[in-house]
Each structure stands twice: as C-alpha cells, then as structure tokens.
Amino acid sequence: MDINPSLVIHYFKTKEELTLALIEYILEKYSLMFQYAETDTYAEIKNTLHKMINDLFSQKWNRLFDDGLFYSCYALTFRERKVKAMYKDLTDMLRSKLESLIELCNEHKITNIAEPSVTTDLIFALVDGAYFYLSVASTAKDFEQKISIYKQQTYKLLNIEAVA
Structure with missing residues (x-):
C-alpha cells in the first residue's frame, strides 16, 4: 500500500477494527453497483431489470474484489x-431492490411473478452459488x-427474454 504502518495503527487501533473497516468498504462497493435511477415508464423499468441481471452476472461484480479476500471476510x-x-x-438491501423491481415489473406487465420474494431468493441463491463455483x-x-448459462436461468425464472 506504500504507506507507513504507523498511519494504519493511528486509524485502526486493533486488527478487528481494520478488518471491520475492510468489510464495510467491500460491502459498500457492492451496494454502489446497484444504484439505479427511479423509473416509471415501461421501457425504463424493463431496461433497469435487464441491467440489474447483467450487473449481477458480470465481470464487474466478479472482479470487484479478489475471491480469496471476499471469501476470507465472508467466513467471518x-x-x-x-x-x-x-x-x-x-x-437484504440487494434482495429488497430486486424484489421491488420485480413487483414494479409485475405492475407494468413486464413479468408475472406470483411470489417476487421467492423468485428474488432463488436468483440470489443462483448468484451466490455461481460465483463460488x-x-x-x-x-x-x-x-x-x-x-451465460446462469444468466439465462435467471431470465427463465423471471419468464422474460434475455437481451443481447
């Protein structure tokens, strides 16, 4: 990091404080990936759903942090x-965003998902398992x-066509 170790000790009195700050930083970076503008038109809502799916299954998501670092923190x-x-x-925040988006898609007849919370949980189970695998x-x-296969299965869960 090219910084003096005493500077680290100045800001973080213990290893636990440093670790918690690192985890907070990691989680904040993931949450920032899913900041979408509020939309109200059919096309914008549909585009936002596709963007979220693409972001969930993207190199951007996967390369945000080294897998070893992420899973070491996750193990805690x-x-x-x-x-x-x-x-x-x-x-919870990510699931809530996706669930709300699915409900909005239902209202606009983009999707017809009977249980958005269940579908959301299945999508995130697929995401979590996919990245470990x-x-x-x-x-x-x-x-x-x-x-690509995992993304296609997500589209099947939502019963919508994938976009190229």
Missing part, C-alpha cells in the same frame, strides 16, 4: 456477529460459458 460471518449483520444488511473455473472461456 460464521464467527463474528457484527460481520454477519453487515453481510445480512447488504444482502466460478471462482474455480479453469479458463476465461469456461467462466463465460457458465455465467
């Missing part, structure tokens, strides 16, 4: 209540093929 959710609460807040992909081609 099993040992540290505060870390678990931080991850839960992020996932993709972290061991042997080639970029293998990664791209698999992520």
Whole structure:
C-alpha cells in the first residue's frame, strides 16, 4: 500500500477494527453497483431489470474484489456477529431492490411473478452459488460459458427474454 504502518495503527487501533473497516468498504462497493435511477415508464423499468441481471452476472461484480479476500471476510460471518449483520444488511438491501423491481415489473406487465420474494431468493441463491463455483473455473472461456448459462436461468425464472 506504500504507506507507513504507523498511519494504519493511528486509524485502526486493533486488527478487528481494520478488518471491520475492510468489510464495510467491500460491502459498500457492492451496494454502489446497484444504484439505479427511479423509473416509471415501461421501457425504463424493463431496461433497469435487464441491467440489474447483467450487473449481477458480470465481470464487474466478479472482479470487484479478489475471491480469496471476499471469501476470507465472508467466513467471518460464521464467527463474528457484527460481520454477519453487515453481510445480512447488504444482502437484504440487494434482495429488497430486486424484489421491488420485480413487483414494479409485475405492475407494468413486464413479468408475472406470483411470489417476487421467492423468485428474488432463488436468483440470489443462483448468484451466490455461481460465483463460488466460478471462482474455480479453469479458463476465461469456461467462466463465460457458465455465467451465460446462469444468466439465462435467471431470465427463465423471471419468464422474460434475455437481451443481447
């Protein structure tokens, strides 16, 4: 990082403080990826849904942080209540955004999802499992093929056509 270690110690008195700040930073970066403008027209709403799906299954999402760093921090959710609460807040926020978007799509007849919360949970289960599985992909081609399949399955869950 090319900074003096005493500067780190000045801002973070303990390793725990430093770790929590790192996790907070990571989670904030993920949440910033999903800042979409409020929309009210059919075309804008549909475009926002496609953009969110593309963002969830994108290199941008996957390359935001090194997998080892992300999963090391994630592992702390099993040992540290505060870390678990931080991850839960992020996932709840992301799920809420997608669920609200699906409900809006239902209102505009873009989708016809009987249980938006269940569909949202399935999509995020697919996302979470996909990235863990993709972290061991042997080639970029293998990664791209698999992520394309996962994205297509998400479109099937939503019963809408994928966009090119």
